[in-house]
Amino acid sequence: MEFNKIRELLDRYWEGESSLEDEAQLRSFFSTNRQDLPADLKEAQPLFGYFAAEAAIELPELPEMEAPVVQMPPPRPWEHWMKYAAIFLMAVGVGYAARSFQSRQERILFADANHDTYNDPQKAFAATQKALQLLAKNLNKGTSQVQKLSYFNEATEKLKAE
Amino acid sequence: MSLALFLSEVVPVRPKLYRFAYRLLGNEEDAMDVVQDALMKVWQQQERMTELQNLEAWCMRIVRNLALDRLKSKKYRRSEELERAGDVPAMQQQNPYAAAEQQDVMKRVHSIIASLPEKYRTIIQLRDIDGYSYLEIADILAIEMADVKINLHRARKSVREQLQKVQVYGVQ
Incomplete structure (x- = not known):
């Protein structure tokens, strides 16, 4: 029976599970004017009638498009000369800064390597000796303190042994 | 290109x-x-x-x-039902009475669909009037396909309930 098939399609339709073909079948079924439909099918009749009527509404013609599309002019490489000039100047600036920094560094190192503090070897020897003596003195101070500590250690060990 | x-x-x-x-x-x-x-x-x-x-x-x-x-x-308002009524074409022109009744039914269905939330209304229109696939509707509305089906089901359910109300009680 055709109605049963339509009922099945309608069930799927209400569930939101119908395919486009199912819906096309429903539309064509309801598009023929039917007076003798069972009540359950009748409820969907106005809806499909409405869909058909809405789809058939004629809207006024859209005016022709007035070519809103403007062809872009071909890119001209010299158009952005300032950009390239700025990049070039930046590169020159960075290069120059790097070079001058490097040469200055070299000059400082060179000057350090060749700079003597004393011209007279005797005086240089005396100054070195003085510096080493100061170092030795301070070292001795340290060792004497450590020696004292070792006395304490010995004493505590003796006490522990007793 | x-x-x-x-x-x-x-x-x-x-x-x-x-x-x-x-x-x-x-x-x-x-x-x-x-x-x-x-x-x-x-x-x-x-x-x-x-x-x-x-x-x-x-x-x-x-x-x-x-x-x-x-x-x-614009705080735009959709045109009133009375204004829109003229846009609904008469389906079958058997006789003036039947035509008027048909118009009335169309107006009722129209107002049921117009009263749906915008999302439901759009989904119903895209699917049932324009015949778009679920996937296309998902693309248009930028939602998941499962959501399209859920919303369509809810929209149709709501339309059905109101249609039944109209048919049983003759009210909206």
Whole structure:
């Protein structure tokens, strides 16, 4: 029976599970004017009638498009000369800064390597000796303190042994 | 390249975009404006045209967003039912009485669908009047396909309940 098939399609339709073909079948079924439909099918009749009527509404013609599309002019490489000039100047600036920094560094190192503090070897020897003596003195101070500590250690060990 | 694409893929869907905008706005002039704005927008984003799989859905989405913006910004009201009544074509002109009754039924269905939330209404229109697939509707509304089905089911359920009410009690 055709109605049963339509009922099945309608069930799927209400569930939101119908395919486009199912819906096309429903539309064509309801598009023929039917007076003798069972009540359950009748409820969907106005809806499909409405869909058909809405789809058939004629809207006024859209005016022709007035070519809103403007062809872009071909890119001209010299158009952005300032950009390239700025990049070039930046590169020159960075290069120059790097070079001058490097040469200055070299000059400082060179000057350090060749700079003597004393011209007279005797005086240089005396100054070195003085510096080493100061170092030795301070070292001795340290060792004497450590020696004292070792006395304490010995004493505590003796006490522990007793 | 994109000009050719624009002319071959976008320009031919203008009538569909117009129809869609008209349904959302209920006004021919505004619908035309929105379609024009949408096409401008599409052209401005022409670099995206080649990436997109479904240009039509993308255009529809732009139209919808513009139409909804317009509705919001203008505190726009859809034209009143009485004004719209003339737009519903008479189906079968057997006799004046039947024709008037038919018109009445159409008006009722129209107002049931018009009273749905915008999302439901749009989904019903896209599916049942324009015949878009679930996937296309998902693309147009930028939602998941499962959500399209859920929303369509809810929309149809709501329409059905109201239709039953009208048929049983003759009220809306």
